[in-house]
Amino acid sequence: MRILVVGGGCGGTILANNLARRLASEIRNRKVRITMLSASDKHMYQPGLLYVAFGQMMPDELYRDQESLLEPCIDFHVDPVEEFYLDQNKVKTKSGKTHEYDTLVTATGSRIVPEEVPGLIEGSETFYSEASAVKMFKRLREFEGGKVAIVVGVPHKCPIAPVEITFALHDYFKARGIRDKVHIKYHYPIGRIHTIENVAIWAKPEFDRIGVEYETLCTPSMGMN
Ligand SMILES: Cc1cc2nc3c(=O)[nH]c(=O)nc-3n(C[C@H](O)[C@H](O)[C@H](O)COP(=O)(O)OP(=O)(O)OC[C@H]3O[C@@H](n4cnc5c(N)ncnc54)[C@H](O)[C@@H]3O)c2cc1C
Structure with missing residues (x-):
C-alpha cells in the first residue's frame, strides 16, 4: 500500500x-x-x-x-x-x-486571508504568520497608550489564541508600566466570550479582574470606531 x-x-x-x-x-x-x-x-x-x-x-x-x-x-x-x-x-x-x-x-494547513476584508491589513495587527508577528511586535514597542481592540471571527486558528493574546497584552503593558494608559476591549462574535463554554465561564471574571472590557455577539465591520 x-x-x-x-x-x-x-x-x-x-x-x-x-x-x-x-x-x-x-x-x-x-x-x-x-x-x-x-x-x-x-x-x-x-x-x-x-x-x-x-x-x-x-x-x-x-x-x-x-x-x-x-x-x-x-x-x-x-x-x-x-x-x-x-x-x-x-x-x-x-x-x-x-x-x-x-x-x-x-494536511496542507490553513491561512488567514485578511485581504478579503477591506482595510483590515492596513488597520490591524495579527500574529498568524512570521511577518505579521514581527510587525505586531514593532507596533507594540512603539505603542505608548490608547485603545486596543481585540477582534475575532469564528472559526479562528488556535482555539485559545484570542483569550491568550488578551492576557498577554495586559501583562505586556503592565511590564512596560503603561497598563493604566491602555484601554483593552475584547470582541467575540457569539453570545459569550469564548466558543468553549468552560473557557468562557473561567475567562469572564478574569477579564473583570484585570480590567478588560468585553462585548459579545459582535462582528467586525468597516467603519467601526
Ligand atoms: C499563534 C498561534 C497559536 C497557536 N496555539 C495553539 C495551541 O495552543 N494549541 C493548538 O492545538 N493549536 C495551536 N495553534 C494551531 C496549530 O499551530 C495549527 O493548527 C497547526 O500548526 C496546523 O497544522 P497543520 O499541519 O494543519 O498545518 P500547517 O502547520 O500550516 O502545515 C501545512 C503544511 O503543508 C505544507 N503545504 C502547503 N501547501 C502545500 C502543497 N500544495 N503541497 C505540499 N505541501 C504543502 C506547508 O509547507 C506546511 O508544511 C496555534 C496557531 C497559531 C498561529
Missing part, C-alpha cells in the same frame, strides 16, 4: 509518524510505503508566533528541519503538490513529478 501525506506541518507530521510506528513491520516487509510531500524543508512551531509578537522569541527559534522530525522510513520530498487527480489516485507536483497512491492524506 502506498500512503501519500501532502503537507509537513503538525498534522501531516504527527499522522505520518504514527502510521510509520504502527505499520513498522509492514514497512520493513515492503507491504507499505509512506511518502510525504511538503512545500518547505522547515517545520514551524506556530504557537510560538504569540511569543514573537511580544519580542519574547526570535522567529528563528520556531523552525526545525522537517526531515529531522520524521521517522527515517518516511520518504520525504520538498515538492509542493499543484494538482490533485482524485479520480486517478495521483498528484502532480511543482517539479513536474507524478506520485501515485492508494491512500491520500491532505
Whole structure:
C-alpha cells in the first residue's frame, strides 16, 4: 500500500509518524510505503508566533528541519503538490513529478486571508504568520497608550489564541508600566466570550479582574470606531 501525506506541518507530521510506528513491520516487509510531500524543508512551531509578537522569541527559534522530525522510513520530498487527480489516485507536483497512491492524506494547513476584508491589513495587527508577528511586535514597542481592540471571527486558528493574546497584552503593558494608559476591549462574535463554554465561564471574571472590557455577539465591520 502506498500512503501519500501532502503537507509537513503538525498534522501531516504527527499522522505520518504514527502510521510509520504502527505499520513498522509492514514497512520493513515492503507491504507499505509512506511518502510525504511538503512545500518547505522547515517545520514551524506556530504557537510560538504569540511569543514573537511580544519580542519574547526570535522567529528563528520556531523552525526545525522537517526531515529531522520524521521517522527515517518516511520518504520525504520538498515538492509542493499543484494538482490533485482524485479520480486517478495521483498528484502532480511543482517539479513536474507524478506520485501515485492508494491512500491520500491532505494536511496542507490553513491561512488567514485578511485581504478579503477591506482595510483590515492596513488597520490591524495579527500574529498568524512570521511577518505579521514581527510587525505586531514593532507596533507594540512603539505603542505608548490608547485603545486596543481585540477582534475575532469564528472559526479562528488556535482555539485559545484570542483569550491568550488578551492576557498577554495586559501583562505586556503592565511590564512596560503603561497598563493604566491602555484601554483593552475584547470582541467575540457569539453570545459569550469564548466558543468553549468552560473557557468562557473561567475567562469572564478574569477579564473583570484585570480590567478588560468585553462585548459579545459582535462582528467586525468597516467603519467601526
Ligand atoms: C499563534 C498561534 C497559536 C497557536 N496555539 C495553539 C495551541 O495552543 N494549541 C493548538 O492545538 N493549536 C495551536 N495553534 C494551531 C496549530 O499551530 C495549527 O493548527 C497547526 O500548526 C496546523 O497544522 P497543520 O499541519 O494543519 O498545518 P500547517 O502547520 O500550516 O502545515 C501545512 C503544511 O503543508 C505544507 N503545504 C502547503 N501547501 C502545500 C502543497 N500544495 N503541497 C505540499 N505541501 C504543502 C506547508 O509547507 C506546511 O508544511 C496555534 C496557531 C497559531 C498561529
